[in-house]
Amino acid sequence: MSDRLPPLTALRAFDAAARHMSFAQAAAELNVTPAALSFQIKSLEEHLGAPLFHRLNRAVTLTDAGRALSPDTQAAFERLSAGWRAALRTQDHQTLTVTAGPAFTAKWLAPRLFDFAQAHPEIELRFSASLRIMDFNRDNIDVAIRFGTGPDKGLYSLPLAEEWVVPVMVPELAATYGGLQALAQAPLIHDQSIDFLKPDVNWGAWFTAMGMDAPPRSGPSFSQADHAIDAALAGVGVALGRRALVIKDLAEGRLVAPFPHALPVNGRFRFICPEGMQDRPQIDAFKNWILQEIDKLSDTANSFEMLEPDVT
Amino acid sequence: MSDRLPPLTALRAFDAAARHMSFAQAAAELNVTPAALSFQIKSLEEHLGAPLFHRLNRAVTLTDAGRALSPDTQAAFERLSAGWRAALRTQDHQTLTVTAGPAFTAKWLAPRLFDFAQAHPEIELRFSASLRIMDFNRDNIDVAIRFGTGPDKGLYSLPLAEEWVVPVMVPELAATYGGLQALAQAPLIHDQSIDFLKPDVNWGAWFTAMGMDAPPRSGPSFSQADHAIDAALAGVGVALGRRALVIKDLAEGRLVAPFPHALPVNGRFRFICPEGMQDRPQIDAFKNWILQEIDKLSDTANSFEMLEPDVT
DNA sequence: CCTTCAGTTAAGCTGTACTTAACTGAATAT
DNA sequence: ATATTCAGTTAAGTACAGCTTAACTGAAGG
Secondary structure, three states: OOOOOHHHHHHHHHHHHHHHHHHHHOOOOHHOHHHHHHHHHHHHHHOOOOOOEEEEEEEEHHHHHHHHHHHHHHHHHHHHHHHHHHHHHHHOOOOEEEEEEEHHHHHHHHHHHHHHHHOOOOOOOOOOOOOOOOOOOOOOOOOEEEEEEEOOOOEEEEEEEOOOEEEOOOOOHHHOOOOHHHHHHEEEEEEEHOOOOOOOOOOOHHHHHHOOOOOOOOOOOOOOHHHHHHHHOOOOOEEEEEEEHHHHHOOOOOOOOOOOOOOOOOOOEEEEEOOOOOHHHHHHHHEEEEEHHHHOOOHHHHOOOOOOOOOO | OOOOOOHHHHHHHHHHHHHHOOOHHHHHOOOOOHHHHHHHHHHHHHOOOOOOEEEEOOOOOEHHHHHHHHHHHHHHHHHHHHHHHEEEEEEEOOOEEEEEEEHHHHHHHHHHHHHHHHHHHHOOOOOOOOOOOOOOOOOOOOOEEEEOOOOOOEEEEOOOOEEEEEEEEEEEHHHHOOOOOHHHOOEEEHHHOOOOOOOOOOEEEEEEHOOOOOOOOOOOOOOOOHHHHHHHHOOOOOOEEHHHHHHHHHOOOOEEOOOEEEOOOEEEEEEEEEEEHHHHHHHHHHHHHHHHHHHOOHHHHOOOOOOOOEEE
């Protein structure tokens, strides 16, 4: 009954046995004989001073002590495994795994990917549509692009370009809805994906900042920003597009912004990776490429004039 | 550069070295010679195919690979240690470590502790003023008493008595403020600790449920429920006391409740422990003792009439 | 009743993980 | 300059942890 940790191999044997609820399967997983595993468990039980498994006829079940131990061993060995994979990943300068939200992936990354592949043929880019809660090591992620306000501690977090929104539409609609009064009558496309932001970034806020009463809410509404922009591209109506997501369409004429009045957004896309990893060659290359791509279209971006947001 | 986990002892050696940033200190921690530790690190580096430490003149620093690995090994070994301690704890039927919020500790547990000690002299109770986010194994906690609405998964969660609030004051004040109109003029003591609950449980809600306009907010305000009750016990004014926290003072006459109209609270104190641990002798004894103590004062509790909460 | 299955026990072997001891190479003291 | 110390490395030798094989137990099941 020692207070120090028992032999680690015994703990791993226990973990495998607890996960499979079978010594034989656990032994198979660890590539050892059942006898060896039995021995390990026995030695662990001696260290503890109590059994960890109830031995039944043809099965084993966990004792109280086993139940107390098993969730932690499981989590711990998963963690070790994640860390080891991460260490292996640092040795690989060929591949780069990036995670980003659907809008940034569709409207920023995808249209520029060919360019990156040409600039860095040696780097194999992989995309992972992973969850919002990022665990870099667990999910084998190198870089995340996330929209948000603040940096997280323990992470390298580089804010990308200033964000704002501006009304965008296909050129064919500009003749009809080029005037402010006419715009209020236009089919307005709503993007719910940034509803959480304060101050508000929506049609009401834009019209208010332009000194107009907001028109009554109408028109289609999308939960994801890229769908709202796709609708605008399809000529459905006018969308409030975030800079990063529409600047390329604007620069290349697929969309136009008749009103050069942009509403600032309290939040930016950020380039995020674990602290210290920003210097790995492929991560550094990817980061520089992103900054360069943003710079390419900065003239288009700078042609807009910032509105005063309504901070009430 | 194998994908499977490297030898665990090597990982532990790395973990110690990364924590101390010194092979010598790490060796001391693990009770081995520096030579052995150096060997372990070297073998780990061979498994990985790359160095984990930069060897400087009289110091070592982590490489990229080392930095990627170290947070995970640290977390993993901490977790193993927590699990092992938890397993050891199941072997101990003498001690019981309980965590509860300050109000429950002061107003429920503390006044009844002597009673528990008499009923179970063999059990040594320990209290831990631990954080809200409970990690039973990490903090060596057996049982938590928490106020809340829902059960957490993976945990055994037993809701204790129905909760409600009722105006309480010292007997001396009852003559003055025994009438509803007079009460509205009384110094009302506010308890901010349950402001988060919906529907509201405050003076406004109580007066509304009594069919009266709520009096303007005035009187002292406390961030912790026990301080509000202490103020009432000191004769400062009238507090809205939660059942669990005032029932003993009511039953023993230190406080009186001139209005037998109680406002239900959407939430209860809960007895919480890791799933499966509820059958350990001292935990079971503690649980039964709590239920029994609640039952003792159920007559006092049942003398109150429930108000309809305003659910708008 | 014999077979099969899951885990245990015992005996013996192997290689991991230790020790001791001598060495390197730089910083600091003399 | 030269010696000392300090932190880590290397090499040789050793001991025991942890493995295997093989025989055993005891219950379920055809």
